[in-house]
Amino acid sequence: xxxxxxxxxxxxxxxxxxxxxxxxxxxxxxxxxxxxxxxxxxxxxxxxxxxxxxxxxxxxxxxxxxxxxxxxxxxxxxxxxxxxxxxxxxxxxxxxxxxxxxxxxxxxxxxxxxxxxxxxxxxxxxxxxxxxxxxxxxxxxxxxxxxxxxxxxxxxxxxxxxxxxxxxxxxxxxxxxxxxxxxxxxxxxxxxxxxxxxxxxxxxxxxxxxxxxxxxxxxxxxxxxxxxxxxxxxxxxxxxxxxxxxxxxxxxxxxxxxxxxxxxxxxxxxxxxxxxxxxxxxxxxxxxxxxxxxxxxxxxxxxxxxxxxxxxxxxxxxxxxxxxxxxxxxxxxxxxxxxxx
Amino acid sequence: xxxxxxxxxxxxxxxxxxxxxxxxxxxxxxxxxxxxxxxxxxxxxxxxxxxxxxxxxxxxxxxxxxxxxxxxxxxxxxxxxxxxxxxxxxxxxxxxxxxxxxxxxxxxxxxxxxxxxxxxxxxxxxxxxxxxxxxxxxxxxxxxxxxxxxxxxxxxxxxxxxxxxxxxxxxxxxxxxxxxxxxxxxxxxxxxxxxxxxxxxxxxxxxxxxxxxxxxxxxxxxxxxxxxxxxxxxxxxxxxxxxxxxxxxxxxxxxxxxxxxxxxxxxxxxxxxxxxxxxxxxxxxxxxxxxxxxxxxxxxxxxxxxxxxxxxxxxxxxxxxxxxxxxxxxxxxxxxxxxxx
DNA sequence: CTGTTAGCGCTTTCAC
DNA sequence: GTGAAAGCGCTAACAG
Numbered sequence: 001x002x003x004x005x006x007x008x009x010x011x012x013x014x015x016x017x018x019x020x021x022x023x024x025x026x027x028x029x030x031x032x033x034x035x036x037x038x039x040x041x042x043x044x045x046x047x048x049x050x051x052x053x054x055x056x057x058x059x060x061x062x063x064x065x066x067x068x069x070x071x072x073x074x075x076x077x078x079x080x081x082x083x084x085x086x087x088x089x090x091x092x093x094x095x096x097x098x099x100x101x102x103x104x105x106x107x108x109x110x111x112x113x114x115x116x117x118x119x120x121x122x123x124x125x126x127x128x129x130x131x132x133x134x135x136x137x138x139x140x141x142x143x144x145x146x147x148x149x150x151x152x153x154x155x156x157x158x159x160x161x162x163x164x165x166x167x168x169x170x171x172x173x174x175x176x177x178x179x180x181x182x183x184x185x186x187x188x189x190x191x192x193x194x195x196x197x198x199x200x201x202x203x204x205x206x207x208x209x210x211x212x213x214x215x216x217x218x219x220x221x222x223x224x225x226x227x228x229x230x231x232x233x234x235x236x237x238x239x240x241x242x243x244x245x246x247x248x249x250x251x252x253x254x255x256x257x258x259x260x261x262x263x264x265x266x267x268x269x270x271x272x273x274x275x276x277x278x279x280x281x282x283x284x285x286x287x288x289x290x291x292x293x294x295x296x297x298x299x300x301x302x303x304x305x306x307x308x309x310x311x312x313x314x315x316x317x318x319x320x321x322x323x324x325x326x327x328x329x330x331x332x333x334x335x336x337x338x339x340x341x
Numbered sequence: 342x343x344x345x346x347x348x349x350x351x352x353x354x355x356x357x358x359x360x361x362x363x364x365x366x367x368x369x370x371x372x373x374x375x376x377x378x379x380x381x382x383x384x385x386x387x388x389x390x391x392x393x394x395x396x397x398x399x400x401x402x403x404x405x406x407x408x409x410x411x412x413x414x415x416x417x418x419x420x421x422x423x424x425x426x427x428x429x430x431x432x433x434x435x436x437x438x439x440x441x442x443x444x445x446x447x448x449x450x451x452x453x454x455x456x457x458x459x460x461x462x463x464x465x466x467x468x469x470x471x472x473x474x475x476x477x478x479x480x481x482x483x484x485x486x487x488x489x490x491x492x493x494x495x496x497x498x499x500x501x502x503x504x505x506x507x508x509x510x511x512x513x514x515x516x517x518x519x520x521x522x523x524x525x526x527x528x529x530x531x532x533x534x535x536x537x538x539x540x541x542x543x544x545x546x547x548x549x550x551x552x553x554x555x556x557x558x559x560x561x562x563x564x565x566x567x568x569x570x571x572x573x574x575x576x577x578x579x580x581x582x583x584x585x586x587x588x589x590x591x592x593x594x595x596x597x598x599x600x601x602x603x604x605x606x607x608x609x610x611x612x613x614x615x616x617x618x619x620x621x622x623x624x625x626x627x628x629x630x631x632x633x634x635x636x637x638x639x640x641x642x643x644x645x646x647x648x649x650x651x652x653x654x655x656x657x658x659x660x661x662x663x664x665x666x667x668x669x670x671x672x673x674x675x676x677x678x679x680x681x682x
Numbered sequence: 683c684t685g686t687t688a689g690c691g692c693t694t695t696c697a698c
Numbered sequence: 699g700t701g702a703a704a705g706c707g708c709t710a711a712c713a714g
Contacts, residue, residue: 003706003707003708004707004708005707013684014684015685015686015707015708015709016687016709016710017683017684019708019710020684020709020710023709025709028684029683032683032684044453046450046453047454047708048454048455048707048708049394049451049454049455050395050706050708051690051709052707052708052709053390053391053394053690053708054389054391054392054395054689054690054691054706054707054709055689055690055708055709055710056708057709059390059391061437064438068419074415074416074419075415075416078409078416078419081422082440085440085441086440086441086443094437094439094447094456096402096435096438097405097422097426097435097436097438098426098435099426100426100427102426106430110390110435112387113387113388113389114391115390344690344691344692345691345692346691354700354701355700355701355702356691356693356701357694357695357700357701357702357703358699358700358701360693360694361693361694366694367699368699370699370700373699388691388692389692391691392690392691392692392693393691394692394706395691395692395693395707395708396705397692397693397706398693398706
């Protein structure tokens with residue numbers, strides 16, 4: 001491989017001139033810059049990464065830590081890792097993948113050895129041990145997701161309370177006053193990520209405030225049949241249902257309703273909120289307020305790169321505004337005329 | 342961060358002694374080594390990655406290039422990236438993820454800048470531009486999958502011909518003589534990966550050799566209904582079906598058969614071969630000859646690390662032996678007694 | 683505007 | 699068995 005010395009020699013200048021011609025960190029006459037660039041092209045010069053890192057004390061590498069439990073919703077995780085990587089590249093950074101048992105150890109390792117300039121934390125849960133680690137690392141870290149305590153941390157996530165309100169607003173605007181929420185399994189609320197809880201709280205608070213009749217149900221299996229039954233028993237006049245639940249329950253939901261002779265959106269209006277499942281392509285498409293991996297990842301990486309390049313992290317939590325996507329599963333309740341356009 | 346100088350000072354030795362005490366590349370008295378290690382622990386010393394890389398000319402980083410078309414079977418890709426990363430860690434290497442349009446450019450970049458010591462190529466298709474690139478890079482590269490020309494390359498993949506033979510053997514042993522293969526869409530055979538073709542060739546050759554009655558069908562949609570219909574029309578007496586097709590077709594297959602009143606394994610025996618879908622957990626479990634990402638990835642990474650550390654690549658193609666997993670979807674044909682144990 | 687040079691923190695000869 | 703010192707290939711003062 002050609003080195004900066006070769007280029008300097010070929011262009012008849014000093015190595016610092018080459019360095020500056022390439023970095024643009026000080027002005028160079030067009031004539032010499034052109035000679036340098038010509039030599040660079042001719043020799044196919046690419047600066048050695050480790051030499052550059054050692055001298056500049058910046059690796060241009062971000063570590064991405066993702067436990068990636070083999071079982072859980074893999075496609076979603078893939079999307080996040082992908083978006084983080086694409087976004088990092090757009091800032092001139094590469095991404096190292098830390099998985100499994102190395103998710104935590106690797107965070108420490110890449111920070112301590114200066115392998116990474118910063119860390120992106122994926123698949124965050126409430127009592128995530130990476131939160132305390134991040135606080136003690138003295139290394140820029142950004143969380144995509146919200147751990148129990150965000151103090152001292154940079155975090156990015158969807159605004160789940162706002163998503164719950166937005167879902168209710170859509171149903172209320174269409175004329176619904178008896179609504180239900182299918183939440184996650186109880187076990188998940190207790191030990192897992194905290195976004196189901198944030199959604200739930202937002203839902204209850206807003207439904208109370210609007211004086212709606214509502215019920216909440218927590219599935220105990222992977223299928224929608226039992227929560228649907230529960231809802232119909234406890235609130236028979238229900239006409240609007242919000243899903244903030246697993247991909248499995250969401251994708252079996254339309255069938256479960258049909259089993260009870262209710263059709264979407266003729267009898268029941270439905271909104272899937274706070275999930276990543278592409279509900280627009282289900283056999284019965286469901287209008288949705290989806291988590292937007294792209295928005296979260298690009299925001300998070302922007303924050304992280306900013307902190308890296310400023311040399312200082314400013315702790316803060318950014319909540320991404322939810323957006324409603326209409327796929328036709330919301331309509332006025334039966335017996336009511338469709339609202340005039 | 343503590344440097345090797347700090348450690349040397351704290352232990353009262355020279356920095357080369359520290360270096361050797363840690364690498365074990367020359368003998369040290371137990372006494373001094375202990376003092377060094379004590380200092381290392383006390384200071385929490387971790388060697389700076391870029392300094393080490395620059396001096397040793399080895400980054401201990403492998404690049405993983407994966408186009409990761411957002412749509413295609415993401416879960417499968419995730420698994421491969423995961424296994425490559427875990428395997429790399431077990432050899433002391435980290436993995437950089439190169440996706441999207443950076444899949445090719447990044448390969449060139451990480452090689453030219455010595456950011457990576459080697460490259461793992463995922464999601465290989467027949468006329469993969471990364472094959473020629475690999476040959477011109479002068480950098481160790483391993484392919485997981487087989488490009489059109491493997492000359493000069495290191496490649497690892499499942500032995501799809503053998504998988505086809507194994508599938509037929511299982512059916513024949515159970516007593517089936519009229520069999521069918523659901524292959525991939527024609528378009529995929531023409532432009533995509535070449536493993537469907539290898540499977541197809543293996544199937545035809547072996548079925549001919551054994552003198553079986555057989556038909557081959559290529560779906561044109563995401564669902565199994567049409568290929569099933571096609572098979573039943575062209576070979577009504579069929580009792581054994583091999584699936585080497587998309588996850589969508591595979592997972593709708595049992596339903597499609599049931600629609601024609603045929604049940605697995607009572608009326609038809611089925612083997613899913615050369616896929617990654619966990620067919621053991623389908624509503625109707627299907628016996629399978631699955632692609633084993635773990636086997637492929639660990640073999641490939643082993644090969645690559647070997648080449649990196651030997652400083653020389655030995656081109657060769659390793660085909661992973663297929664394995665049959667019985668999930669109960671194969672039985673004797675109707676009217677025949679079950680074979681005695 | 684350009685050149686000289688002192689590091690960055692290691693690994694690895696080369697001496698002893 | 700240990701130490702001294704020469705790089706590895708850059709970046710970024712510091713001098714002109």
